[in-house]
Amino acid sequence: MSQPISQLYDRITDFFAAGHLPGQLEQAIQSGKLSRAIFIDPEPAKARTPYANLDDKEIKLQATFLSYLWSFCYCMIRFQQMTIDQIEAPIVRLRNSSEAPILNVLFDWANSLRDTYSDWPTDLPTPGQDSQRILEADALFLFAIRYLMFHEVGHLILHESSADFIRREKRNPSLSAEDSRRFRMMELQADDFAIDTLLAANTAEPHRYMNMVGAAIAQLASLFLLKDDDLRGGRTHPDFDERLKRLAKKASFSEQQHTLFFDGTISIGLQVFFERYAVDFLPVDSEAWRLTDFSDLFDMLYQKIDERKALYVQHRPFI
Numbered sequence: 001m002s003q004p005i006s007q008l009y010d011r012i013t014d015f016f017a018a019g020h021l022p023g024q025l026e027q028a029i030q031s032g033k034l035s036r037a038i039f040i041d042p043e044p045a046k047a048r049t050p051y052a053n054l055d056d057k058e059i060k061l062q063a064t065f066l067s068y069l070w071s072f073c074y075c076m077i078r079f080q081q082m083t084i085d086q087i088e089a090p091i092v093r094l095r096n097s098s099e100a101p102i103l104n105v106l107f108d109w110a111n112s113l114r115d116t117y118s119d120w121p122t123d124l125p126t127p128g129q130d131s132q133r134i135l136e137a138d139a140l141f142l143f144a145i146r147y148l149m150f151h152e153v154g155h156l157i158l159h160e161s162s163a164d165f166i167r168r169e170k171r172n173p174s175l176s177a178e179d180s181r182r183f184r185m186m187e188l189q190a191d192d193f194a195i196d197t198l199l200a201a202n203t204a205e206p207h208r209y210m211n212m213v214g215a216a217i218a219q220l221a222s223l224f225l226l227k228d229d230d231l232r233g234g235r236t237h238p239d240f241d242e243r244l245k246r247l248a249k250k251a252s253f254s255e256q257q258h259t260l261f262f263d264g265t266i267s268i269g270l271q272v273f274f275e276r277y278a279v280d281f282l283p284v285d286s287e288a289w290r291l292t293d294f295s296d297l298f299d300m301l302y303q304k305i306d307e308r309k310a311l312y313v314q315h316r317p318f319i
């Protein structure tokens, strides 16, 4: 039986093609930097993030990862809705909701794909069902996966001349500090390429908002695929919080509601992440604490991330 996510394959490729600047992808294809084909690996294996193959210039997606990302989108939209419903208590309290059992099962299943493949459990939301919630998840998923695909296009277009360096040094366990810095810079360049291209290709406010939220979701989704809450990026990637902050700097919306929802998305993602690792980020008097704007909340969340990173530096200095 085909996997439920396969119902969105055509839309993924169509949406990808619609995100570029005029002539941009065609030019990259003509000059041999990018393959026209996009490969989606259907093998039932544990989740693997998208990547660009330096040899055949193809963007490689994987069915398990796509299922994971869709489920993450579905849950994040519902978490967002719950916090709006409980506007007096801006800290996510998922246990209070009647939807919690379904979301918990879907979220846990999605996260289990990090280690082991299993079929999509029955009786859970899937792509292709005809309901408002599913349609919202489909839409957000398409923006998130497109951002990740453009990140890979960024690597293929910008880093063609570094292909030999990447092949040679990627798995080098004793990478020099300078080479490590070069790898990290390439990741930030690909992040910037992705979001800058998508924002430039369609400047209408609703698209701007959805592209930004899709990018935030894509970045947040990567947190939950980590083995632990060590948010340092390691030898070849920037720290995860650095990438999120860099993205957030590009968030300027003409509608205040969009700013609120964008900040809400990042804050909820980080809160759920800490909840997962039972890390308490709230001040001691949190019952009396009220949110005035997101900056207080972000200060607390990012401070907690810095503390966790410092702990890992002590116990696991070399990564």
Ligand SMILES: [Zn+2]
Binding pocket: 151, 155, 187, 190
């Ligand atoms: Zn990358």
